[in-house]
Amino acid sequence: MSACTTVAVDLAKRVFQLAGEDAQGQVVFEQRIKSREAFQAFLGALPAGVMVLMETGPGAQAWARLLQAQGVRVRILPAQRVAEHRSGAKNDRNDTLAILRAGRDSSIAAVPVKSAAALAMQALHRARQGYVRRRTAMGNQMRGLLLEHGIALAQGEAAIARGVPRVLEDATQPLPDMLRELLDELLGEWLQLGARIDVLTGRLETHARTDETAKRLMTVRGVGPIIATALLAKQTEPERFANARQFAAYFGVVPDQHSSGQKVQLGRMSKRGDAYLRSLMIQGAHAVLRQLQPDTEQPDDRRLQRWLQRLGRKGAAVRLANRNLRILWVLLQSEQTYRRQPNLDQEAAMSH
Incomplete structure (x- = not known):
């Protein structure tokens, strides 16, 4: 480790693959750590001046903030750009060596290390986005089920909110009781997801008004x-x-x-x-x-x-x-x- 100027880390929950290179770009250190406690102790013992590289993924932001608090330089590299530098089969060792090579690529911009408040705000957006996707999928599912029985509903929230209850209340519609019961349950879950989206949207709007x-x-x-x-x-x-x-x-x-030579082609x-x-x-x-x-x-x-x-x-x-x-x-x-x-x-x- 004394000769290392850069250390790359391939992160996982409990297993951490490490590789270090010297100032000439030669790999002079490799190690595999099999517990979070041992990995944290390893980070705490890093010599001053070492650059730590890791790729984006679960846990990268937390480890990066820990390193910054210790005064250690750290860079988080985009995972898709690291993959471009991988040679051979995908395994922990090759991933770590790919991180080292990507760290030498000056065209790759590091991902900013975010504050805990920014990550919390990001979590709100991700939860809201998940609710929106599930609600959209559920609305499309209800429309598809009704279309199988010859009932066509328009796209959009308003069409579902008005159309599905109207169909369920219309006894003349040729729908089996089993399907009516299922659609009623799906509609209830669809409305509940809409309420959850509104709650998270309200929190984001409140923050936007105060920032x-x-x-x-x-x-x-x-x-x-x-x-x-x-x-x-x-x-x-x-x-x-x-x-x-x-x-x-x-x-x-x-x-x-899609350019080549003197031919510039924009797509x-x-x-x-x-x-x-x-x-x-x-x-x-x-x-x-x-x-x-x-x-x-x-x-x-x-x-x-x-x-x-x-x-x-x-x-x-x-x-x-x-x-x-x-x-x-x-x-x-x-x-x-x-x-x-x-x-x-x-x-x-x-x-x-």
Whole structure:
């Protein structure tokens, strides 16, 4: 260990694979630790100046905070980028060596080490997202079961909330009693999930109203409490991006490239990065587009109408999401609030 400048750790619940390299990049240390207590003792005995590398996964944030509290440098690398550096079969040893190689790749940006408060906020979002997915799946299941008996319901929460009870109360509908009983149970669970979503949404809205940064982010059209708190929980450290375009590219809201030589070919949205936040940004953009008035004289609205005519609704939503992310990059690094008709200095800053 005395010769090690970098130590890579492949994390698990109770088994930890370690590998260390010297300043020349040669692996000079390997060890396998089989208890959390022994691993914590190992971390506590690390010499000063050692860099610890680990990949994203359960427990990475907690161990990283522990190391930072000890004054040890630590980097959390994206698991998908570490996998690109793996050689041979997937096992703990090869994973650890892949982390070492990925740590030497200067193009890989480390995942920020989050505070406990940010992780708690992230937990709210993940629980809410799980409820939304289950509720959507359950609504589609009820619609599918009814369609098997010749009863078609429209998509959307309102159609299910009105349509399913009406069908269950209509004795003329050709539904077996067994299916009526099942649909009644599914509807009850669907409504209960909706109530849980509303509770978590209320908590996020309360936090957004009391957080000064969230309030500034919500001055951007298409950014509400859900997006603002999700972005804050991610702790993206916007200063590490050279410009606003790189920030938007971090969330995958830029064209994918299929270029070679002098031929530059741009494709569809790359969809790299955080799928949850990207989805929220595009949903927020769609909400803005739905509220556009055809006779508006606002410069922003007229720009959006030109995008709609040229790109279609989905293309315009992606472009608006990209623009909003660029604006958010500026707001996260300053005390400004967004104004729809900014002064020339602010407009120039947001155009980069």
